Each structure stands twice: as structure tokens, then as C-alpha cells.
Amino acid sequence: MNAKVIVTLKPTVLDPQGITIQRNLESAGISGVTDVRQGKYFDVEVGDDLGEADRQALVERLARDVLANPVIESYRIVWE
Amino acid sequence: MNAKVIVTLKPTVLDPQGITIQRNLESAGISGVTDVRQGKYFDVEVGDDLGEADRQALVERLARDVLANPVIESYRIVWE
Amino acid sequence: MKFGVVVFPGAYCDHDCYYAIQTVTGKPVEFIWHQETAVDGFDALVLPGGFSYGDYLRAGAIAKFSPIMRSVREFAQSGGLVIGICNGFQMLTESGMLPGALMKNAGTRYVCRYLNLRTETSATPFTGDIDKGRLLYIPIGHGDGNYTADEETLAKLEDDDRIAFRYVDRTGEPTAEANPNGSVSNIAGIVNEGRNVLGMMPHPDRSFEAILGSEDGRLIFESMVNALSRV
Amino acid sequence: MTAQAAAAKSAGTKRMSSSITDEVLEQHNLTGDEYRRIVKILGRDPSETELGIFSVMWSEHCSYKSSRVHLKRLPTEGAVVLQGPGENAGIIDIGDGLAVAFKIESHNHPSFIEPFQGAATGVGGILRDIFTMGARPIATMNSLRFGPLEEADNRRIMEGIVGGIAHYGNCFGVPTVGGEVYFSGCYSQNPLVNAFALGIFEKDKIFFGKATGIGNPVIYVGAKTGRDGIHGATMASAGFGEDAGAKRPNVQIGDPFVEKLLLEACLEAMEKGLVVGIQDMGAAGLTCSSCEMGARGGTGVELNLDQVPQRETGMTPYEIMLSESQERMLLVSERERTAELLAVFHKWGLDAVEVGEVTGDGLLRVRHSGETFAEVPNGPLADDAPLYNRPVVPPAKPRIDGWLTRYSFLDGSPASTMEAFRQADSNPGSVDYADLLRRALGSPNLSSRRWIWEQYDHMVQSNTVVGPGSDAAVIRLKGTSKALAMVLDGPAVHVARDPREGARKAVAEACRNIVCSGGRPVAVTNCLNFGNPEHPEVMWQFSEVVDGMREACEAFGTPVTGGNVSFYNETFDEDIFPTPVIGMVGLLDDVGTVTTVAFKEAGDRILLIEPNSRRTDIDLEEERALQNLISGLIADRVLKSAHDLSEGGFVVALAECCFRAQRRPAIGAQVRTPSSMEVCTDLFGEFPTRVLVSTASVDTLVSRAAEFGLRAHDIGSVGGDRLRVEYEGAVAMDMDINELERLWEGVLPELMGGG
């Protein structure tokens, strides 16, 4: 089974990468983009032998304890 | 208007970050995850004054020319 | 004969390159601001190491859009010597002037250390004075030096004798332990088809005086001078 | 009397608070007495913004209210001191028209809350302290303390902190050339991150944080302001209790790329003569920078917060004044040249905005949307913070067992290792020395630190002559024949046992490290990490440490040019070990005399130099004699290597001299140990004032040592690939040096896993 975990900075947390990308788009000849915020994306495979509840609990733990840093980030899980 | 751009490594490219995460899961007490691949996620704001076609073309260019490196990555755009 | 060192915001090895080339070659060196568009009068250009634009997004990914990069490309196309060191190598792959890509180190962490390189070819203007097979003791300092390319590209690099340096152990073997970043086939540096553009992760600009631990980096700058004086 | 009952007299300042309750004061870490002091200074109740301003300026972190009475005792003067404590960094004269600015600062509390960003912004802050004075940073170091790595949480904290330091320093382009790390249980919930930075400049081009010239504009440059780290300064002034988690949203994010641009822009503006005064916005942000600049200039500063570049919408004056967003500076320029100044920053792609003006009324006036939110006299705000002479009471018994100071690395090592050493000491008959050496080299406190320092770029700027891994780091100064040596030292176990003695040893060891590297010790910075100053034993430790530092600094002629104090390092009411960290800077007039710990050639003789009788407490006179001896031998090129003996004693130092160094693989040594018949103490015990050297001129060395009243034992030679130690006529160990090296190198990588 496959889940996607999307980790993004909390809205008020500074995102130096996003700011730098956005500020330099002009030199790439791209204008009209007013904001960029960068996050992380994880493609996670879990064993098919697990039941649905276990799978969900597993990915939830993975996201919360490992993939996201709860101090500055939040996460979202999407099952495919 | 808001678009999400998801950039992932091509399937044939080894993902050192994903491998490292996966390898360290056991010591974090998490088992059952068979594969992790890490990608990037971008939350992009574009000016509302653009027409839909222009908007799409803009984000397409942003993703192709800037956010992804076509040698190793592919991308996907999701409009919200 | 004049060297130009391109100055990108954040690519701070510009000063190291400037100083190293001046010390080693005694030739004139000038800085070129990344917003410039002309590179007239230069015989060789250096894309230095560092963290241009913080290495945000991907190392070298934002620098490649600087106005100067178009001129650098034209300069290379007309046969001028271009050396990209570390972040400069990343800019060269990002901009397509060299094939492949430099990914995050296999260990995912930044690594700064002295190591051994084996010179894989003397048939470039950057290695003309270095015997094939000679070991060079030159340091690395990077988080994204994991060179990767598809099989076809790799085969072509091999066939065309375009691999300039490999990471090797003390005895000259390209072992897995000697590979600091997971780079395919232990590749540390390559040249383009025209052989006038070199990208390398290790820093000759940090190893040009005995007091810094090694003088081997000199050989690369000296080779460039000799190649240029032959033309 | 409650705060509420304090009379509320408006002085035309808007939004006067009539709701300053005890609870509000508590949130601001202000006591009732402190509040009354504020009311007295203002002649009325403070507004909310003013209360915020006072609370950060009078926090322990910014005001040094508990430490100032003691710090005054430190020796701060000397012929080479151009700037002592009181500015952003201390400055020393190194000749040739050059000066060096250096300082150390703690970022302990933020690094516990968010290890990566906390440590990263710690590096960012100390770098700004250096370049705000006009110096270009050329080196950084860091001193770290963690709980034992057997615990997963401590590994996570270390991974984050080391990663954060690497991220910031590497991206900024300054080499991280050294540091120290130590593991002990007391740091489990309270890691220490002390960041040191050093910069160089011409001595007539020093800039100060002064707002002068009435009518001159006040200019804000750098990153935009967000709600980051509001109350970071007060947070650093309170221990962590159950609610550490609740304090989390305050985390600041560092942007080393912007910092690098800020550096280049500031130095360019200074070079062009566009800067009248400049101060970084560190702890307490805009508040601290504006009021300190006004106080130092004897002027007032009026700020119009509408002009402050903001990243978030709807920020209140309170939030803007207290924000600790990173990579920002406050400048004063001459009115006529302001446009030129702004242009420099704009060229580097940075925000630069006039946000106010220098005034003649001595007030910090804060305006927003046409209203006045604060009007506070700069002088009293910056300089009249409460001063506490807190109770000082020695503890009933020392914090740790005296036995541990012989083998200080055992604290924080696995229990089985501790047990093995105890056994060896009590059963001298049957000791397996090889096993003890394996345990010692395999303990995190003595193992190789390569896992840490390879993550740091220690070579950028191409000046690193000696990087991490030797006694002190050495940086050459291009364009001169000189070099700077620098080191951080904080022997916490020795301090925990006896704070005064431990502090003396710390200074002595720092000096010895500089001397062994070929340098002459010049000056000191220090970071004093302590527990809760409201605990009388903690204040006793503090007072003792200050006196120990004073004695040693006086003995070695190395004035203290600055430092930092971090209190409230405790979790759940347990104070950390008193942990002073000494940052010592030394000078080599001739970089050619640089010396390292590594043995150089097979056949060289190995000598141990020590006092005639072994002692546990340091004798500063004897120590000076040793250092003078070593300096002379190095100047005359008699020594091929020199290594100060510290944690792990003689055998561990010997092994370290053998391990690989640059192109030379590990090399063996065959020695006979001098004996005092104390069995494992002879081999592993820690005693001050000892150095292990190698040389080709034994006779010169032995006679020179005698002239200084010291002994030089000729104990053996370098060569082969085995470490062979004879003790009391028998072979105590005979081991493959490569195997030992693998063991020593493997400790941290194995514990830290993956990657």
C-alpha cells in the first residue's frame, strides 16, 4: 500500500528557500509568481500484510515522529 | 490562485535521503515501512490577474525550468 | 593571459580561487559580477565553489539563471577554458554544460575532508601536466557531490575519455570506502565533449600551498596556464 | 501590593495598560520589585509595549542582573586590548595594524527546543556580533554538551545541533575550525551550544553600536520581521518545566544566505564610510539594538514601526519591538549619505529602510499608525536594570566524587567502563591494560570527533593550517607571516568537583593548547553555563568560577575581553554541572613554527614533560614554567610534535599522537611509562601541567627542561605499527595501532548510525 506524506512549514514560519526562489524568478524570465513556499513530499510504501487501521496508525506515526518536525512543520497524509 | 507542484526523483534514480530515512526507522521503533522516497513540494501563488491559460503556462514553466531538474526529476502540478 | 572568477551571491570560494590562481600562476585575475554579460578579454573562467543562493532548491539551480551564465556558455562554445569547482560543477550540470546531475551525498550529510584523487586522463587542458594515474591529495567540502548520470551518458564519458578524476584510496583503487558521496563509478570530475569545460567537486583552490596540507591543486592551474600558452 | 494597584498615570502614551496583573508580570518574568522600579523610572504605569521592552531588556539574558557583581572581578585590561567587555565583541591588537574581534555566545535553550534551527541561529548571532564591529569572520568554533548517546533523544538532539551548525557556517562561508564536545547525564534535557566566532580587520576601522548625530536617520537592514522568537530573551532566562512544549512556537529560522549578503553589504558600507553606528538585532531584537545604541550615544531614538519591513500582517508594536527574526541590523548614517547607504544594501538584494531618527531627548520613542506606543529613557532602560547580589552558599558536599576527576571521561561513559576502572584501581594485581585502553578510546568522551567536524567546512577561505583534531586550531593571516591559534576548553567534571580549581585548570589547559600549537596566549573570551541563579549553590559555583578564572588569567597575562552568561540550565529542577567554557586566542608571529599533536617520523624520540612531583591541583607558577619551556623549544624548532595531556591521561594522549594525520597513516610507538606505582593512574590518570612531545634532539630538551625546574622523561620512540607500552618492567599493552584507530574512529559513527 502506498501513502503520500506532505510536510509543510507552519504558515508563520520563515521559509528562506521559498523566498529565495521567488525573488530570483525574474532572472529565469518568469514573472507573475507572487509567493513560493517549499515543503517536503514523501512516497511511502507499507506492507500489504497490515490491516487498514494498523497501516494508518503506522504512517501517522511515521509522519509525526520522523518525517515532520512538529515544532515548525505540519503534515498531511494522502492514501492512494 | 494557488497551485501545488510536486517534484519527485525519477524511479530509476537512487534516493539517498529516502534510503537513510528508511534505514533509521527501526531504531525509531517503526517497522512495517518497506520503502520511502523523498520529493519536494511547492505551494505556489500566482497573480489573479492572469487568465487561466496563462496561469497554467506560467506554473508549467516554473515547474519544468526551475523547480525540477529534468535529468533526475519529474514533476506534477495540482491546482486548488 | 587573464583569468576571470565569476562572483555569485553566496558562492564565497570566489576569493579562494582568486587568491589561489594569483599565487600559483602569477597571472592577472579579475572578479566578474554575476549580473555582467560580457566576458571579453578573458582566457579562462572560473565558476567557484560555495553556496550560491544558499544552495536553496538545488545546488547551482538558481545561479544558472544569472545573466553571466549565457556569456559563460558562449565563451565555452567558442573554446574558452571553463573550470567549475564544487558549486561551480553543480552550476555546470544544472545549466546543461556538463551531462548528469549532482545529488545529495549518499550519506546525506555534508563532508569536508582531504582525500585522494586519481587523474584519469592527461588529455585535457586542466590535466595536461599531470600523468595519467597520478594521485592528487585534494580536499572536498560538499553536501551534494553524488554524481549521477544514465548508463548511456556514463558509457559515453568512458568511451570519450572524459572522466577527469576519480576518488581512490591510498593505493589508487576506486573502492567504495574511498567514495565520499556515493558518486557513480567514483567520479569526482568530468570534462565536456570539447574538453574545455571541467567540473570537479574537490577543491584545488584549497590545496595549493604546503602549509594548507597539500600543493597538488597547483597542478591543475599550472596545466591551464601551459595549455593556454600553447595556443 | 499588586501591580494592578500601582498608580496609573498617563503621559500621553497610547494604550496605557490598566490590566497589569501579577499574571501578566509573571508572563514577562518580572518581579513586583522590578515592576515598581519601572514605574519609578517612567513616573507612571508602563504601556503594554513598554512592559515588553523592559521585560526583555531586564531579562537575565540581556541585563546580566545576577552575574554582573561577579563579572566585575575579571581582569579585562592589557596592552593589547582595544575593546574589553561591553561591546558586541572583544578586540585585540595583533600588530601590523591589524585587530581581531572574537566572542563566544550560548544558544542553549533554543537548541533544546529545536536543535537544528536553535544551533544554526546561534552561529548566525555570533557571526553578526563580529561583523557588526567591522571585522570579517575568518573562523568559528563551538563547544557542545549532550546527554549520553545511548538515549535516542540525545542522538536526535546531537544530530540536529551538529547539522544546524554545519548548515549555517558552511553556507555562510566561514570555516569551523575547532571546538569540543562532552557527554554527561546532566545535559540530557539541557544540551549546551556555545558558538565562538573570530574576525579580522584593520585596527583603525572599528565600528561601534552608537547612535550619534541628532537628526541622523536610523536604518533597518536585512531580513523582514516576523513573529519569530518573541520572548526568546525571557525564555532563555527561565528553566524548562513541563511547559517546554508550549513555548515552542517561538522558534526562529536562520537564513545563512541572507546573512552572507548582510556581511558583504555591511562591510562595503563601512568601507565607503557610510556608517556612523551599527548594531545587530540579536536577543530582544529591535528593542535591544535601538536602546543600547541610544544609551551608548547618550541620545534618544525615535522609531516609526510602520516603516519596518514585515513578513507577516497585523503585527502589533509589541510584537515588532520584541521579534527576534534573524539576519537584521540597525544602522545610523549621516543624513546626506543615506541614499548611498541604502543603495549598497539594495545592490545586495536586501531590504534597507529608514525607520527612525536619532533625537536629543534620550528617549526610546516607538510610534505606530500615528500613535506613540512607548516612551522610555534609554539610559535607565539599558543601564539601570536591577542588580542582584544573590545568596552564595557552598554546598554541603562536592557535586561529584573526587575519584572521577582522575578519569573525568568516565562520567557519561557506559557503567561497565566505569566499573572496569574502579576494579583496576582497587585490584592493582590483575589489570588488563589493553582492555582499559580499548574502553577508554571507545568511550564517547574520548573517541574521535571526526563524525562531527567532517560535517563542518573547516577549510574554506584557504587559511586553515591546523583544523579540528589537534590541540588548537591555527589560521594563517594572508599577507603576513602571522597566524592565530584558538581553542575552546571546558573541563566540566573538574569544575563540578571544585569550581575554582576547575576554572583555573580550564584557563591553564586552554593556554597549554595554544602553546603546544606554537602560539603565544593573548586573550580570553568565556561562556558561563550554569544552573538556576536563585539556587545559592549555583551562585557559589559561579562566584568560585569567576575567581578561578581571574587567578589564572592574571597568572598567564591573558585578559578577558568578553563573554556570555547562560543561567537557568536546568530541567525539572536539576541544575547542570557548572560549565564554564574558555575561548582562548593566541598569536604565532611566524606561521612556520606551527606544531601539531601528530608524531612525524619513525625514529623520533618521545618525551613526557612534567613537574618533578605529580599533583592533582594545578600550580600556576609551574604551569607557566612548562609553557615557557615549550614555547622556547618550539621557537628553536626542537620539537616535532607536542600534545597536552588531558582527559584519558598519558596512554590516550600517546595513542592520539600516533593516529593518522593528513597523508601519514597511523604510526606506532614503543615506550616505557614513568611510574609512581599507582597502576592505572599512571597510565590513564589526569594531572595538570604535562605535555608529550617528540623530537630528534633529546639532550637539548632534557637540559632545557631542567633549567625550567621540570622533568623530561625520555620514554621511547616513534615507529612501526604497534602501540607498545611497558610498565613496571612488564609489557602492559602491545596493540595494533590501526585496530585502535578503527575503534576510536568508529564510536560516534556507530552510535549515530545511518547516513
Ligand SMILES: Nc1ncnc2c1ncn2[C@@H]1O[C@H](COP(=O)(O)OP(=O)(O)O)[C@@H](O)[C@H]1O
Ligand atoms: N562571562 C563574561 N565575561 C566577560 N564579559 C562578559 C561575560 N558575559 C558577558 N560579558 C559581556 O557583557 C556584554 C553583553 O553581552 P551580551 O548581552 O551577550 O552581548 P550581545 O548583546 O552582543 O549578545 C558583552 O560585552 C559581553 O562581552
Ligand SMILES: [Mg+2]
Ligand atoms: Mg550583539
